[in-house]
Amino acid sequence: MEKYEQYKRVFSHFDSNGDGKISPEELRQCVASIGGDMSAEEAASAVALMDSDGDEMLCLEDFVKIVEGAEEGEKQSDLKAAFKLYAPEGSACITPESLKRMLSRLGQRSSVHDCKNMIAPFDINGDGVLNFDEFKIMMSC
Missing domain, CATH: 1.10.238.10 (EF-hand)
Known part of the structure; x- marks a missing residue:
């Protein structure tokens, strides 16, 4: 399956009301589902920081940028570890x-x-x- 399709599937899972957006409350639920804890204020701040169109919700494109950014950070960390070996x-x-x-x-x-x-x-x-x-x-x- 193409990576973008995987992102869409995960996004749809987090978008509990199916409106094509992830609200701060849906983000809190997502974090809780993986064992994390996020206050309503933290969720609202996180969404505001990542929201590209100013509607105080995350669209699929925002979500993809977040996930790819996290993956890039992971790659950077792996490269730093490899660099230290050499x-x-x-x-x-x-x-x-x-x-x-x-x-x-x-x-x-x-x-x-x-x-x-x-x-x-x-x-x-x-x-x-x-x-x-x-x-x-x-x-x-």
Whole structure:
């Protein structure tokens, strides 16, 4: 099933009165259904923050943006964890040497020269190492 169709199905489940919108009260019910707790004020604030058309309700498009934003945050967190595996402890970048060490731990034999060549296409600022932004680009390829 296409991701958008999945979002629509979940949205429809949360839209308990079937009006095509999620009200603050419906949002509270959704949060409660997954074991959370949200006050009426918190729900109203959350909806007001995410509401794109000013009707104090969430439409499907608002809902999709929220879900995709959460997924993007999760991906960012996963990338940060992966980056830390490759970067030397306390460092803000991946060096050819640290890349070689990690690849060796993963069972792949590479020379420092090979690792420099792996880094080079993504080394936007030309400093010979990968910072987190460059690493994100590399991982998206």
